[in-house]
Amino acid sequence: MEPKFVCTTVETQRDFLEVGYKISFLKSAMWVIAEIAGGIGCIVAASQGVGDYLLPCGIVLLVMGLWGLSWPGIRALIGYKKALKTYGGKMKPSSVVFGEEIVNETPNGILKMPYDKVKTIHFLTNSFVIEDDRGVGILVSKNGFGEVDFMDCVNFLCEQCSNLEL
Numbered sequence: 001m002e003p004k005f006v007c008t009t010v011e012t013q014r015d016f017l018e019v020g021y022k023i024s025f026l027k028s029a030m031w032v033i034a035e036i037a038g039g040i041g042c043i044v045a046a047s048q049g050v051g052d053y054l055l056p057c058g059i060v061l062l063v064m065g066l067w068g069l070s071w072p073g074i075r076a077l078i079g080y081k082k083a084l085k086t087y088g089g090k091m092k093p094s095s096v097v098f099g100e101e102i103v104n105e106t107p108n109g110i111l112k113m114p115y116d117k118v119k120t121i122h123f124l125t126n127s128f129v130i131e132d133d134r135g136v137g138i139l140v141s142k143n144g145f146g147e148v149d150f151m152d153c154v155n156f157l158c159e160q161c162s163n164l165e166l
Contacts, residue, residue, distance in 0.1 A: 002099065003097045003098060003099040004098045004099065004153075004156055005097075005098040005145060005148060005152070005153045005156065006095060006096070006097050006098070006145070006146075007095065007096045007098075007140050007141060007144040007145050007150075007153070008093050008094070008095050008141070008144045009093060009094050009095070009096065009127070009139060009140060009141040009144045010091050010092075010093045010094075010141075011080075011083070011091055011094070011139060012091070012126075013076075013077070013080045014125070014126070015124070015126070015127055015139060016076035016077070016079055016080040017072075017073060017076045017077075018124040018125060018127075019076065019124070019129060019137070019139065020072035020073060020075055020076035021072050021073065021076075022122065022124060023122050023129060023131075023137070024072050024075075025072040028068065031068065032065050032068035032069055033065075034065075035061045035062070035064045035065035035068060036061070036062060036065030036066070036069075038058075038061045038065075039057075039058045039059065039060070039061030039062030039063075039064075039065055040058070040062065041058070042054040042055070042057045042058025042061060043055060043058035043059070043062070044058075045058075046058060086107075086108075087107060092106075092107040094106040094107065096138060096140050096144075098153060098156065098157075101113060101114045101115060102114075102115065102118070102130065102138060104138045111136070111138065113130065113132050113136070113138060115157075115160040115161045115162070116161070116162050116163060117132040117133050117134075117163070118130055118131070118132055118157065118160075118161040118163065118164055119131055119132055119133045119163055119164065119165060120164070120165055121154065121157065121164065122137075126141065126142055126143065127139055127140055127141045127142055128140055128142065128150070128154070130157070133163065140153075
C-alpha cells in the first residue's frame with residue numbers, strides 16, 4: 001500500500017505541555033482530586049478536635065495532591081529541555097507516514113503501529129495524538145500534512161482502525 005498521508009512534525013514546548021495535561025494528567029486526575037479532598041477533610045477534622053494525628057495526614061495528602069497537579073507540567077518541561085539538549089538546542093522534525101501501518105520516524109528511531117492496535121485519538125490545539133492499546137502515543141501536527149486537511153487523515157484512521165474509541 002502506497003502511503004496515504006505523510007505528516008512532518010516539529011514538537012514544541014506547548015505540545016509537550018498539552019500532552020502532559022490533556023492526556024497524562026487525565027489518567028490520574030481522580031487520584032489527585034481524592035488526595036486534595038482527603039487532605040482538606042483531614043485538616044478540617046483536626047481543627048474540630050477529632051484527632052491530632054489528622055493534621056499531619058491532611059498536610060501530607062494536600063502536598064501530594066498539589067504535587068500531582070504540577071507534575072505533568074514539570075515532566076513536560078523536563079522532557080522538552082532534555083530533547084533540546086539531545087538535539088543540540090533545536091528540535092528535529094519527525095515524520096508520520098500512514099501506509100500499511102502508521103510509521104513514526106523520529107531522530108531517536110522508528111515506531112510502527114498497526115491500525116488494529118490504535119485505541120484512541122486525543123485532539124489537542126495544534127496536534128493530535130494517536131494512542132495504541134498499550135498507551136504508546138504518536139504526536140501528529142494538524143498543520144504538517146501540507147495540502148491535505150488533517151481531518152482527511154482522521155477520517156482515514158476511523159475507517160482503518162477497527163478498535164478505535166472516539
